[in-house]
Amino acid sequence: MKRIIVAFAAVLLVMFNCAQTRAGHHGDAEKAVKKGILLVAFGTSMPEAGRAFDNIERKVKAEFEDIDVRWAYTSHIIREKLASRGEEVLSPEEALAWMMDQGYTHVAVQSLHTIAGREFHELLKNANAFEDMAGPIRKVTVGLPLLGTHKDIEAVSSAILDFIPEKRKKDEAVVLMGHGTRHPANAFYTALMFNLRQKDRNIFVGTVEGRPDIGEIQNMLEKRGLNKVYLMPFMSVAGDHASNDMAGDGADSWKSVLTGAGMECVPVLKGTAEYDSIVSVWVNHLKTAVTNLEKE
Ligand code: CO
Numbered sequence: 306m307k308r309i310i311v312a313f314a315a316v317l318l319v320m321f322n323c324a325q326t327r328a329g330h331h332g333d334a335e336k337a338v339k340k341g342i343l344l345v346a347f348g349t350s351m352p353e354a355g356r357a358f359d360n361i362e363r364k365v366k367a368e369f370e371d372i373d374v375r376w377a378y379t380s381h382i383i384r385e386k387l388a389s390r391g392e393e394v395l396s397p398e399e400a401l402a403w404m405m406d407q408g409y410t411h412v413a414v415q416s417l418h419t420i421a422g423r424e425f426h427e428l429l430k431n432a433n434a435f436e437d438m439a440g441p442i443r444k445v446t447v448g449l450p451l452l453g454t455h456k457d458i459e460a461v462s463s464a465i466l467d468f469i470p471e472k473r474k475k476d477e478a479v480v481l482m483g484h485g486t487r488h489p490a491n492a493f494y495t496a497l498m499f500n501l502r503q504k505d506r507n508i509f510v511g512t513v514e515g516r517p518d519i520g521e522i523q524n525m526l527e528k529r530g531l532n533k534v535y536l537m538p539f540m541s542v543a544g545d546h547a548s549n550d551m552a553g554d555g556a557d558s559w560k561s562v563l564t565g566a567g568m569e570c571v572p573v574l575k576g577t578a579e580y581d582s583i584v585s586v587w588v589n590h591l592k593t594a595v596t597n598l599e600k601e
Contacts, residue, residue: 348378357578448594464582485512
């Protein structure tokens, strides 16, 4: 059956290529199709953290062999930092404008954010605007971030249970550090924690900039009498927040706060994008976005 599908796909591909060539011969540029994928992350300026993005790119290129893959970072601060080192990364708007200029007609934009917060909604709005502009881009689709649906919460929760260090015992806590936001999508962190704690009472999800914060997490840990904690970032890359706010030696870091409360902390500095089971959730959203390019 699989072979038949592959053969059928190959025939379709040949037909598609012929159609493209014919359109070219007749100078009918309107019919030509040039597909692209734009991966959009918050960004990172830490080269060690970049391996998480390399992992995503490998998976995406393996899944979509015939489609060009481009990157953009939403964080202005990170793009400026990189530019000062001579590394240029475009914003999503710049990247889409460049793709427009390069004659791309169909672009699937994949958000590599964790939740659909402010940055995701800005990306969605601006990406959609490119569809309305005059120029070669006819269709733009945007894939959901990591936690987009209830199915994602379930998949991510299972993935987390799998990547918790094996040496961690059931009576030891795992505290995940999400970024957090004032945007209502912040509730996804708590939804994930609810799901995780149905399966393992000693797993918690806190945030740096939203709720629950480290104080609330500390209360929960103390109520359960937990005195050893594995600290893990719940962000695509183990960047600045993970190394400083989570595992740093500063007085406000989660490690310092919990150590000060008498708990032993074991930080694990690995971003979620380094785990294949998490990356596949983003890749599945991208598959939907690429499929939707065909819809009128
Ligand atoms: Co931040």
